[in-house]
Amino acid sequence: MIPANLPQSTVSQSAAQFTPNLSASPFPPSDPVALTYHTRLHPWCIIRLLPRMQRVVVARFRRRNPAEEHLRVLKRLNPDATYKIVFDLPEYSD
Secondary structure, X not given: OOOXXXXXXXXXHHHHHOOOOOOOOOOOOOOHHHXXXXXXXXXXXXXXXXXXXXXXXXXXXXXXXXXXXXXHHHHHHOOOOEEEEEEOOOOXXX
């Protein structure tokens, strides 16, 4: 809780600390060195296909079986959307 007697600047600074970064792209960066640890450990992705050849990564998984289970739920919740499971392993070039 934020005490009532704090100055307004302190309150806005505290709120800024808990604001999520919404500018982050859902797509992994093209540089394989810059890939996050989470992305490298979770190569199975569910992507949602959008118009104009666009796509959005909905979720990442370590194994295909949990991805298939999650895909069944997504299709049940939103039958009009098109989802695919892909193995998104980054390519390393030396």
